[in-house]
Amino acid sequence: MEGDIDVVRLHDAVVLSSGFPLLSGVDLRIGAGSLSVVTGANGAGKTSLLRLLAGLIPLTSGVATVAGIDLAEGDPRQLRRRVGWLGHEGSFYDDLSVRENLVFAARALDRPTSEIGSVVERVGLSHRIDTTTRQLSAGQRRRLGLAWLLLRRPELWLLDEPYASLDDDGRTFFDALLGDVVASGATVVVSAHDPLRSAALNPRTILLAGGRVVGDN
Amino acid sequence: MEGDIDVVRLHDAVVLSSGFPLLSGVDLRIGAGSLSVVTGANGAGKTSLLRLLAGLIPLTSGVATVAGIDLAEGDPRQLRRRVGWLGHEGSFYDDLSVRENLVFAARALDRPTSEIGSVVERVGLSHRIDTTTRQLSAGQRRRLGLAWLLLRRPELWLLDEPYASLDDDGRTFFDALLGDVVASGATVVVSAHDPLRSAALNPRTILLAGGRVVGDN
Amino acid sequence: MMKQLSQRLLGPVTLVLLGLTFWLGLWVTPPDRVQGNLVRLLYVHPAIAWVALYVSFGTATIASALYLWRRTRSYVMDRIAHCSMEVSVVFIVLTLITGSIWGRPTWGVWWAWDARLTSTAILGVLALGYLALRRANDDPALRARRSAVFAILSAINVPIIHFSVQWWKTLHQGATVFTSSRTVLVHGSMAWTLLFSFVGFTLLFFWLLRARYRLEIKREESSSAQLDEALASRRSEGAF
Amino acid sequence: MFRTALLVAAKDLRIELRSRVLLWQVVPFGVVALLLSGLALGPAHAGNSSAGPGLFYLVTLFVALLMINRSQAIESTPGTKASIATLGLDPAGVFLGKSLALCVELWATGLVLLAGAILVLHTALHGALVALPSIGVTLAAMAAAGTLYGALTAGGDGAATLLPVLTLPAFAPLLIAGERSFSAALHGGALWEWWVILTVALVAYLAVGVLLYGVLEES
Amino acid sequence: MFRTALLVAAKDLRIELRSRVLLWQVVPFGVVALLLSGLALGPAHAGNSSAGPGLFYLVTLFVALLMINRSQAIESTPGTKASIATLGLDPAGVFLGKSLALCVELWATGLVLLAGAILVLHTALHGALVALPSIGVTLAAMAAAGTLYGALTAGGDGAATLLPVLTLPAFAPLLIAGERSFSAALHGGALWEWWVILTVALVAYLAVGVLLYGVLEES
Ligand code: HEM
Numbered sequence A, B: 001m002e003g004d005i006d007v008v009r010l011h012d013a014v015v016l017s018s019g020f021p022l023l024s025g026v027d028l029r030i031g032a033g034s035l036s037v038v039t040g041a042n043g044a045g046k047t048s049l050l051r052l053l054a055g056l057i058p059l060t061s062g063v064a065t066v067a068g069i070d071l072a073e074g075d076p077r078q079l080r081r082r083v084g085w086l087g088h089e090g091s092f093y094d095d096l097s098v099r100e101n102l103v104f105a106a107r108a109l110d111r112p113t114s115e116i117g118s119v120v121e122r123v124g125l126s127h128r129i130d131t132t133t134r135q136l137s138a139g140q141r142r143r144l145g146l147a148w149l150l151l152r153r154p155e156l157w158l159l160d161e162p163y164a165s166l167d168d169d170g171r172t173f174f175d176a177l178l179g180d181v182v183a184s185g186a187t188v189v190v191s192a193h194d195p196l197r198s199a200a201l202n203p204r205t206i207l208l209a210g211g212r213v214v215g216d217n
Numbered sequence C: 001m002m003k004q005l006s007q008r009l010l011g012p013v014t015l016v017l018l019g020l021t022f023w024l025g026l027w028v029t030p031p032d033r034v035q036g037n038l039v040r041l042l043y044v045h046p047a048i049a050w051v052a053l054y055v056s057f058g059t060a061t062i063a064s065a066l067y068l069w070r071r072t073r074s075y076v077m078d079r080i081a082h083c084s085m086e087v088s089v090v091f092i093v094l095t096l097i098t099g100s101i102w103g104r105p106t107w108g109v110w111w112a113w114d115a116r117l118t119s120t121a122i123l124g125v126l127a128l129g130y131l132a133l134r135r136a137n138d139d140p141a142l143r144a145r146r147s148a149v150f151a152i153l154s155a156i157n158v159p160i161i162h163f164s165v166q167w168w169k170t171l172h173q174g175a176t177v178f179t180s181s182r183t184v185l186v187h188g189s190m191a192w193t194l195l196f197s198f199v200g201f202t203l204l205f206f207w208l209l210r211a212r213y214r215l216e217i218k219r220e221e222s223s224s225a226q227l228d229e230a231l232a233s234r235r236s237e238g239a240f
Numbered sequence D, E: 001m002f003r004t005a006l007l008v009a010a011k012d013l014r015i016e017l018r019s020r021v022l023l024w025q026v027v028p029f030g031v032v033a034l035l036l037s038g039l040a041l042g043p044a045h046a047g048n049s050s051a052g053p054g055l056f057y058l059v060t061l062f063v064a065l066l067m068i069n070r071s072q073a074i075e076s077t078p079g080t081k082a083s084i085a086t087l088g089l090d091p092a093g094v095f096l097g098k099s100l101a102l103c104v105e106l107w108a109t110g111l112v113l114l115a116g117a118i119l120v121l122h123t124a125l126h127g128a129l130v131a132l133p134s135i136g137v138t139l140a141a142m143a144a145a146g147t148l149y150g151a152l153t154a155g156g157d158g159a160a161t162l163l164p165v166l167t168l169p170a171f172a173p174l175l176i177a178g179e180r181s182f183s184a185a186l187h188g189g190a191l192w193e194w195w196v197i198l199t200v201a202l203v204a205y206l207a208v209g210v211l212l213y214g215v216l217e218e219s
């Protein structure tokens, strides 16, 4: 299944928000099991592109299919079940602890809650597992986000500037994680200002400017 | 005045938040006109240290003097007038435009509003000057934060992970800015996970772990 | 061809009918034995209330339901719902005003805690709420869905208003024009005038709706021209 | 659907319990509002027990608005919204769960306010007890309607103020029916028809919510 | 101080104008609340014009709570709070500015509600006009007190619900004095003493705010 089927297929995709074109006509295909880095200047539309792919903002015009679901007509809920999203902002319920947040996610997804301990261990949050999310530091929130995704193991990973506020350790862990994920057949799209650190990953780089794709290799 | 007077003087500074020690006894002196980078693992206490210096969280015990003002006894407002703060989160009034936010700041500080145009130009936000802040992208918010500081020109600049979500251009601009600021005699403390890119700046590096200073060079 | 002609005639016919209503209502029909000349409000108030409740709010509700039903979902329905709700606000306000004017001499007060009056006022606020809800949502599809649900939920008030006079038995006039036995309780020239007023105000609604709908289309067209401009300037952002 | 509902209800109640806002803030607010309503109307009106049910429901209504707002705020930050959206929870379940949690909270507050009304507004104890089931149904209907309207306004600009504007008129029939059945319980009168109206309203709101909650969620 | 006050007031009003929440949401909310209060009390009580001033103030109070909340929310996100704190604005000026903006908003809403009361609650037009200045002073005092209590609760957990708990009792005297002076204007009676009480309250709140607002601001 890997490589030959497109997980993302955009043709002239336009997204408007209060009259402003966040995306101004994107043409893009991303194959299953690939790793892509979306890059571009501030305001180029990286976050908007990822949000579109996650089904978090509506398509205004053009054609867009993600994981086989048509964004214009399909059920956004079905799409969302299959993508994982890690955004700029802290996510999750601020008043619940790390553990409680993950238990909620596991229950919602019918996953065994027994995995939680090991996932938290992996992202290095064991010592803060009973801290409410509100009290976590910026990097710890990011790590909780990764734990959430590890629990879900989605088909398509959409990560918005995952490096930001991760420390050195965290980045090394993250690179290893990306390798695992891609090896397991999932598709990853990352937005970043820095190139990925591990050259072994050898990602495709998509350059955005003015809400369009202007470079691709 | 440069170099020989300490702008920051902390002795065994402890900050507690709901029983958890954000800082567990920091000893630190920072000279006027210097550039320091605070670094350390996620959760080490970088943000907490900067917030303490900005007068945004209260000192629990120990001695702390910033810009000549005793944090335990002095007027936090006097301190805050003299420091500039750039945090993780977008700041400012979300419902006002870039221009309106800066006009508000300029008026509050008795600065001429005529500077605003050039400051916005410098941080590269001219094309979004009448956009409400809520609609800015992550990097654009960061740039607005820099514009705000440029307008204020504080004595002590406290910047929490300024590189995060700035694009390449933005980082180059930011490095140049740091050089200017230090040259003009102001003191800069930056928290960062990456080393500064411009070697010419030659900053002092302060390493935190577990809410204490564990390395300094 | 027929459609075009009827559209052309809509305005003039409305004017003629309303003119006839006013002429008959003010000069030809006799004053009432009890109410005197006040009875002439009979030719205005019930017809306006009818349009407010059933014709305009009803159109908005039906269009909303049609939008929600997948097979008939289209922005045409959304626009019709929106435009008729705006017209409905106007007619509800007119109902309240004409009712108050009538109430002052007959009941001695502008307003009473009567079930029909209160529920009519609440319907007015719901219609305003509908418009506020539209303003608060930016995404056209979401806005259309949410406002459609809200319109349908609000429509529960219409039967409450209608039956309120029976359920609570208060001040307001019971059913006079449309009784359950469908016999009209007024006679002669008065009946004709009433008929003209109902038809006239109903046509007035459709006339206003059509004008409002056209305005909306124009607005959307001009915004799609703006869109091309916005797209061009957005695309050039990166190219420097 | 019901598993999701229980999961969501447990989460909402846990967050509410943790912050203790209900106990320390909402309930005192209700009590003070009850006292103030009494004051504002003056002894002649308020001491009069016929105004009791009306005042009780009026205050309950404002308390309910506060709580609907809190219930919506739990999911309101952009980050949380996005993460939770990607869990793909069954919307009908989410609706039932949030309604259930809200209903439990409203019942708790309602009991305290009822006690307040008995003490402060001289509402007869026996009548209040007779009215209890009808109050329960009214509050349940308010919870369902509130959750529905909460979803309707979620995410929009100024959601916190739009919510009361839309909910208040929608609550009007509930308020009237609740007040009448309470009065009937106090002074005698037909209880049955109000009961029927309230139950129909509750079932209708639940049905609409289960069917349409998904449609209301953002994009 | 006064320059800061004007600056802050202009900013708050501009944000309010931009969102149009006052026009589209707060005012309709007030009107519905007025209607519902009338309904909840039933025609016998509400139609009775002696309940008019009380209901008017009760509704104004709830509207004021909404608006105090909004006024505080402007500075409530952690980032905004930090940036604004580093401007080192004169707290007395901030207090006066925020009070002024709130007062203007309350006056605008109050006028609409007064018109509503005249139409709906049969409040006599002439009496309402006589009462206008006292209403103005009462609302101004509410604005000052609200800003003060807003600062008191800012930043804490559940600020949106803590605020009403604290403010309601503080507003009680204002509410009583306002209601009495309104009633006196309607039915004749000593206006003077209520006037004095209200003005003293306004001045007192302003003085406390100017002196202590700085102390209340976080850390
Ligand atoms: C503000 C005050 C008033 C309001 C809001 C109001 C509202 C309404 C409404 C909504 C209807 C339509 C009901 C339906 O068709 O289901 C109606 C009908 C009517 N109203 Fe009023 N009304 C007011 C005052 C009055 C007064 C003072 C009178 C006369 C004394 C009056 C006489 C009538 C009559 C005769 C009808 C037609 C009844 C029928 O055919 O069912 N109204 N009014």
Ligand SMILES: Nc1ncnc2c1ncn2[C@@H]1O[C@H](COP(=O)(O)OP(=O)(O)OP(=O)(O)O)[C@@H](O)[C@H]1O
Residues within 6 Å of the ligand: A017, A018, A020, A021, A022, A040, A041, A042, A043, A044, A045, A046, A047, A048, A049, B128, B131, B134, B135, B136, B137, B138, B139, B140, B165, B167
């Ligand atoms: N809701 C909105 N309304 C109008 N414009 C918006 C809105 N959201 C974002 N924008 C604008 O759209 C453009 C693209 O934003 P986006 O967040 O996708 O950029 P980005 O590539 O992620 O930038 P960054 O590197 O700064 O994160 C920006 O110019 C931004 O100002």
Ligand SMILES: Nc1ncnc2c1ncn2[C@@H]1O[C@H](COP(=O)(O)OP(=O)(O)OP(=O)(O)O)[C@@H](O)[C@H]1O
Residues within 6 Å of the ligand: A128, A131, A134, A135, A136, A137, A138, A139, A140, A165, A167, B017, B018, B020, B021, B022, B040, B041, B042, B043, B044, B045, B046, B047, B048, B049
């Ligand atoms: N309000 C709070 N209550 C309790 N613990 C807190 C609170 N705020 C932060 N912490 C904890 O204090 C520690 C230090 O947090 P801080 O934000 O200073 O870290 P940091 O060095 O900035 O980390 P990062 O690199 O992730 O930004 C973290 O372990 C965090 O979980």
Ligand SMILES: [Mg+2]
Residues within 6 Å of the ligand: A046, A047, A048, A160, B137, B138, B139
């Ligand atoms: Mg971005």
Ligand SMILES: [Mg+2]
Residues within 6 Å of the ligand: A137, A138, A139, B046, B047, B048, B160
């Ligand atoms: Mg940090």
